[in-house]
Amino acid sequence: MARRPIFQEVSDTQPAPQPPSGGMIDAAPKGDRRGIRIWLIVLYVMLVAMIMLGGATRLTDAGLSITEWKPVTGAIPPLDQAAWEAEFQKYQQIPQFREVNPDMDLAGFKAIYYWEWAHRLLGRLIGLVWAAGFLFFLATRRIPTGWTGRLLLPGLLGAVQGAIGWWMVSSGLTGTLTSVASYRLAIHLGLAFAILGLIVWYVLQLSRSEAALMRARRAGEPKLFGMATGLMHLAFLQILVGALVAGLDAGRMYTGWPTMGGEWFPAAAFDMTPIWHNFFENPALVQFIHRMLGYLLAIYGLVVFLKSRRSPHPVTRGAFSAMIVMMVIQVGLGIMNVILASPLHAALTHQLGAVVLFSLIIRARHNARYPYETSVRGTIR
Template sequence: MSAIASAAPKALDHDRLTPVRIWLYVLAAMVLLIVIVGGGTRLTESGLSITSWRPISGIIPPLSDADWQAEFEAYQQIPQYGLVESWMGVDEFKYIFWWEWGHRFLARMLGVAFAIPFVIFVVQRRIPKSLIWPMAGLFVAGGFQGFLGWWMVSSGLSELTSVSQYRLAAHLTAASVLMMALIWVARMLEPPVIGVKPQRGWVLANWGLVALLFIQIGAGALVAGLDAGFIYNTWPLIDGAVIPGGLFAMDPAWRNVFENMLTVQFNHRNLAYLITIYALVLWWVGRTNPGFSGVHKWLPRIAALVVLQVGVGIVTLLSVVNIPIALVHQGLAFTLISMVVAYLSDMKRLSVR
């Protein structure tokens, strides 16, 4: 994102860039939708229903009974079917297939939605030359995200009955980086605003919030990958204690952070508390300096969304991961980190008053 910011020319025709900004916001919204559908795919245990990666031909779903039978037979060869879903017939298989197919279809459409308008805008010279290659880099990042998705799925096709939580975390955090980059670029192409330039410490403090939220998205992916949200469904205590026993039951100790369901959920909870305190302190300090006017109007919105996200997370836990609530929780996480990035981008393009 910093490379893109440095590439941005000092003077831009902002009216001419309006379609470009709208396009970038639409792409960011598509990433958010893909993340939410991907969460539904994970929660319905649908992610391994398509056992091959065909980037082009895979866009066509099964069209005949023979096609469906072939897909189902391929699914029957993996451990998830043999050890967990052996009760399933073709009709039940179709339900999980459509979740995964829909997730992959949206990802393909994101590539199309990027490539075609990008070429049109370059031909129309709406995109400044200094931004063409950085924006092309966003397309490459989107393609790499597709590769990460298949790398994640492949981890569950031979030995595991679900995908690796490590690869799920890589896939989800990479999606968050892509969405943040799209929002950053879109905001940088907005018209400049007049205001008081914030101190460097204030900017760094908000980047600290981005870092915490990024780590939390990864921690949430570990919870999802281990199905750790389906146990210890009480709050505020976890396993009947503030600090439960068994947090370091695995050896070596580092494995607990990534593989112990109790520790993973404990870390996710406590990181949420830390983020809430951090965001509220930023809000409190920011009331008078820099205040809530101009670009700093993001501050109360960020603080409110953090509190809402924690509330939704608690409800998700107490409901034993009710799927609609869990998807709201995941979507809010991406919305929140994008909101902080938008705030930082707006501060970056402030014209000093």
């Protein structure tokens, strides 16, 4: 082989050396992240509507108007007079009619029937939207790597939610209860919020590429993330207790603020035996716990917010600022609701506030773990 001169020109025909490729971070993104994100946002909006409609159904005492569970044929309401009469006769056999609505006529029955029918119909539509979207993305191989199981989970939980919904309704069809069991209502609402929170987290995860998330996690703030996680759990517990309040109509029994009917601690808080029944079935104690948890949540939320002010990431600080503003609003809505003795419009506004606050807590928590990169030119999105 001939020796090459030191200053020999390199021919243009020689290929330039290429850096190794194929690394996970540099790989092209796989899956339709944007399409799946839009689908999940649609499901989120439908779930919020479902939660609100469920609240209206409970507050109007309409949840027991449909006494049978027919997942398919139940989507069609009564279409003629005979069918309406048959449904009304079934309702007349349960304790709620005999003890609460003995003077109700067919027109009054139709009014509460349509609340429950709409609630169940929306649940069916949510299931169809989830199934259609999941099967489409699965069949067209648009699901990103590692996301198939994650996207399957909301659908499975939704199926469980339907069964829990009937389990809840069945508690008021026999025996002595004139409404659904409050603890079953709390489980039903709690699972709805769990599904909602899962979808919020997925939407946030899909808003950036896997490579961007991996880089962001290295700049995450573990302490702030842990505190936000605790705040999320505390908010979820408050939502469960709020469901007990709604199930017992406790918000309409003790009005006034800051006292409860003139008492700082209700004298009837432990009237039931055995004593543990009071924590689930005594309106006085349940409402007192809901108030105290509200104060605790607000105080801890303020602590987490102050911690977030030390974050070097502007978007993270903004997320926690939005969270604390909504928390103040929600406290005000709660006080207004109890002073007004929980009318339908105030109760539903308070419930919507819980949805917004819970979503904002999850968003702030996500930003604590995956902060947006910043440079001298601003935030990199």
